[in-house]
Amino acid sequence: MDRYSILVLALGNEIMxxxxxxxxxxxxxxxxxxxxxxxxxxxxxxFALIDFLEGYTHVLILDSAVSGRYPVGSVIEFSKxxxxxxxxxxxxxxxxxxxxxxxxxxxxxxPRVIRVLAMEIGGSQELREGLSAVIQRSLPNFVNKAAEVxxxxxxxxxxxxxxxxxxxxxxxxxx
Amino acid sequence: xxxxxxxxxxxxQQKANAQYMKTRRIxxxxxxxxxGHGKIDIFLDDKGDVxxxxxxxxxxxxxxxxxxxxxxxxxxQITSRICGVCPTAHHMAGxxxxxxxxxxDPPIPAKKIRELIYNTFMLEDHALHxxxxxxxxxxxxxxxxxxxxxxxxxxxxxxxxxxxxxITTRRRLxxxxxxxxxxxxxxxxxxPGGISKAISPDELPxxxxxxxxxxxxxxxxxxxxxxxxxxxxxxxxxxxxxxxxHKTYYMGLVDEKNRPNFYxxxxxxxxxxGKEFVKFRPQEYMExxxxxxxxxxxxxxxxxxxxxxxxxxxGAGSGIYSVAPLARLNVADGMSTPQAQKAYDEFYKxxxxxxxxxTLANHWARVIEMINAAxxxxxxxxxxxxxxxxxxxxxxxxxxxxxxVVEAPRGTLYHHYETDEKxxxxxxxxxxxTQNNSARIAMSxxxxxxxLIKNGKVxxxxxxxxxxxxxxxxxxxxxxxxxxxxxxxLTLHIRDSRGNVLEExxx
Numbered sequence: 001m002d003r004y005s006i007l008v009l010a011l012g013n014e015i016m017x018x019x020x021x022x023x024x025x026x027x028x029x030x031x032x033x034x035x036x037x038x039x040x041x042x043x044x045x046x047f048a049l050i051d052f053l054e055g056y057t058h059v060l061i062l063d064s065a066v067s068g069r070y071p072v073g074s075v076i077e078f079s080k081x082x083x084x085x086x087x088x089x090x091x092x093x094x095x096x097x098x099x100x101x102x103x104x105x106x107x108x109x110x111p112r113v114i115r116v117l118a119m120e121i122g123g124s125q126e127l128r129e130g131l132s133a134v135i136q137r138s139l140p141n142f143v144n145k146a147a148e149v150x151x152x153x154x155x156x157x158x159x160x161x162x163x164x165x166x167x168x169x170x171x172x173x174x175x
Numbered sequence: 176x177x178x179x180x181x182x183x184x185x186x187x188q189q190k191a192n193a194q195y196m197k198t199r200r201i202x203x204x205x206x207x208x209x210x211g212h213g214k215i216d217i218f219l220d221d222k223g224d225v226x227x228x229x230x231x232x233x234x235x236x237x238x239x240x241x242x243x244x245x246x247x248x249x250x251x252q253i254t255s256r257i258c259g260v261c262p263t264a265h266h267m268a269g270x271x272x273x274x275x276x277x278x279x280d281p282p283i284p285a286k287k288i289r290e291l292i293y294n295t296f297m298l299e300d301h302a303l304h305x306x307x308x309x310x311x312x313x314x315x316x317x318x319x320x321x322x323x324x325x326x327x328x329x330x331x332x333x334x335x336x337x338x339x340x341x342i343t344t345r346r347r348l349x350x351x352x353x354x355x356x357x358x359x360x361x362x363x364x365x366x367p368g369g370i371s372k373a374i375s376p377d378e379l380p381x382x383x384x385x386x387x388x389x390x391x392x393x394x395x396x397x398x399x400x401x402x403x404x405x406x407x408x409x410x411x412x413x414x415x416x417x418x419x420x421h422k423t424y425y426m427g428l429v430d431e432k433n434r435p436n437f438y439x440x441x442x443x444x445x446x447x448x449g450k451e452f453v454k455f456r457p458q459e460y461m462e463x464x465x466x467x468x469x470x471x472x473x474x475x476x477x478x479x480x481x482x483x484x485x486x487x488x489x490g491a492g493s494g495i496y497s498v499a500p501l502a503r504l505n506v507a508d509g510m511s512t513p514q515a516q517k518a519y520d521e522f523y524k525x526x527x528x529x530x531x532x533x534t535l536a537n538h539w540a541r542v543i544e545m546i547n548a549a550x551x552x553x554x555x556x557x558x559x560x561x562x563x564x565x566x567x568x569x570x571x572x573x574x575x576x577x578x579x580v581v582e583a584p585r586g587t588l589y590h591h592y593e594t595d596e597k598x599x600x601x602x603x604x605x606x607x608x609t610q611n612n613s614a615r616i617a618m619s620x621x622x623x624x625x626x627l628i629k630n631g632k633v634x635x636x637x638x639x640x641x642x643x644x645x646x647x648x649x650x651x652x653x654x655x656x657x658x659x660x661x662x663x664x665l666t667l668h669i670r671d672s673r674g675n676v677l678e679e680x681x682x
Binding site: 101102106127128 | 256257331
């Protein structure tokens with residue numbers, strides 16, 4: 001195989017407070033798993049998601065969620081099957097459902113397995129750096145759940161020490 | 176209680192309840208296919224017709240406080256994170272504000288490379304809008320079932336090959352932006368006095384091919400629009416219908432020949448008859464633009480100071496103005512490139528001359544701008560200056576105030592920074608494109624609602640047509656967040672005249 005098979009895509013915006021929780025979870029995962037799998041931080045939504053997902057077999061997306069149905073700090077999981085229908089989302093918010101359906105329609109090579117772990121946050125749209133206290137306290141749990149998924153997949157597909165194409169990491173800088 | 180009295184009481188109560196039900200408030204909350212969380216409240220009168228409609232969008236809070244104390248040179252990176260879709264617009268406006276702040280004029284090659292990147296971005300962003308946002312309205316059709324009124328419906332209508340072409344073209348354009356800027360979403364490209372990276376001559380063949388393919392794609396998109404939209408009489412009637420028409424002022428950046436320039440120029444405003452009202456430099460914007468506040472909305476409504484705020488009214492007596500593709504064409508005397516000029520001429524010939532006041536014509540104007548952006552790309556990649564190494568003048572002046580303006584895809588974007596002598600922000604203000612349009616968007620929603628909802632009859636299709644009224648502006652409602660579920664669920668609140676929720680409908 002000539003590229004990474006497993007991708008962790010940590011989504012978020014680091015100047016929008018708790019919206020950055022996905023990226024915050026990605027950093028410790030990079031420390032633990034960065035040699036063996038792709039871990040990318042990206043403040044992307046929409047069509048750009050297709051660019052990142054194409055070619056991988058297993059993708060774990062870490063993100064924040066504003067569903068209003070769970071206590072703040074809860075970690076919610078979504079699987080590919082659960083959101084496999086198109087919604088009338090905006091081009092800016094074109095999310096996994098739309099990206100998946102588009103990819104299928106256009107015969108884009110798409111991951112066999114996609115799982116989304118999202119942490120429920122408040123709905124504030126405020127410019128702020130740093131996570132709120134409740135989200136900060138919930139972060140280790142988020143990281144642990146993500147690590148469980150990664151370990152499960154590494155066992156399934158193996159880790160790749162030899163790589164030919166390392167994807168550009170937008171915000172994570174590995175020393 | 177006496178039985179007869181009880182019966183009379185019950186009968187009266189039922190009548191009263193029935194009366195309340197007639198005066199309904201319909202809320203579209205939040206709005207589909209837009210970023211951010213917007214809401215529309217529609218109030219019906221006793222007859223079931225619309226008495227009032229309010230379009231509310233949330234404000235991105237805390238920007239000024241967030242900025243204070245930060246180095247001004249960080250602002251192009253910070254502000255590019257405000258919007259995950261149009262980061263390049265904020266980055267460029269921020270960069271130009273820094274030029275002004277440090278009183279430095281970049282070398283000509285740097286300006287040309289900036290303009291090349293910027294037109295690449297405009298082409299990519301407009302293409303996405305046309306096929307993804309407005310496509311479901313026009314390519315699929317406003318009366319199509321809601322399951323089809325999305326990008327999949329568009330792909331099914333135009334074909335898989337076209338769908339692949341949209342994605343591939345878009346990706347190649349973004350890769351070029353990434354090559355120059357380091358990152359598409361958080362570009363590190365603009366610096367006060369120039370740019371950070373030159374274009375290597377080795378990249379030119381690829382860039383020339385990209386520009387040529389981009390132009391082919393833009394011209395193809397115009398043909399798709401003509402074949403599917405303009406040849407359909409129902410669509411044309413919709414575009415020119417009174418429900419989607421407003422006679423306001425228009426604003427846009429123009430060059431020395433009054434042709435649209437997305438990257439740089441002077442701001443020109445024309446009145447509802449198309450005559451030039453004012454031209455001003457970016458630094459003079461505060462003398463021209465004021466903001467009005469309404470108690471029911473977070474957003475401030477921009478208007479022309481010299482005309483004044485006269486309420487949500489159109490006409491020459493009201494200071495409300497519009498920005499974005501239709502406005503940019505209305506303020507122009509022509510286009511700077513030949514194919515775009517041809518399309519511009521056809522546009523005005525078809526729609527009865529200048530200015531065009533039909534809000535839905537924004538979609539057509541957007542396609543014409545795609546062509547202009549692509550043609551400018553072709554011109555610039557073939558310009559000998561484009562591989563020059565003379566890409567920056569180092570600033571030496573003490574900073575104080577800097578104002579930068581670009582035409583974002585959604586309209587005129589203003590960045591205003593004030594700093595201390597060390598270049599740390601003491602005050603920052605943005606007027607984003609959508610804010611310029613906010614008053615007219617509110618009017619469009621109300622007018623569409625009044626034109627389409629009669630006798631209390633509200634259907635999902637009608638609601639979609641009301642949403643078409645504001646989708647034409649491609650409003651950006653603070654799309655800085657990325658939270659799942661990655662969709663805009665729609666909830667309708669039907670309220671009585673006192674605001675009590677009588678019924679809730681979810682999309």
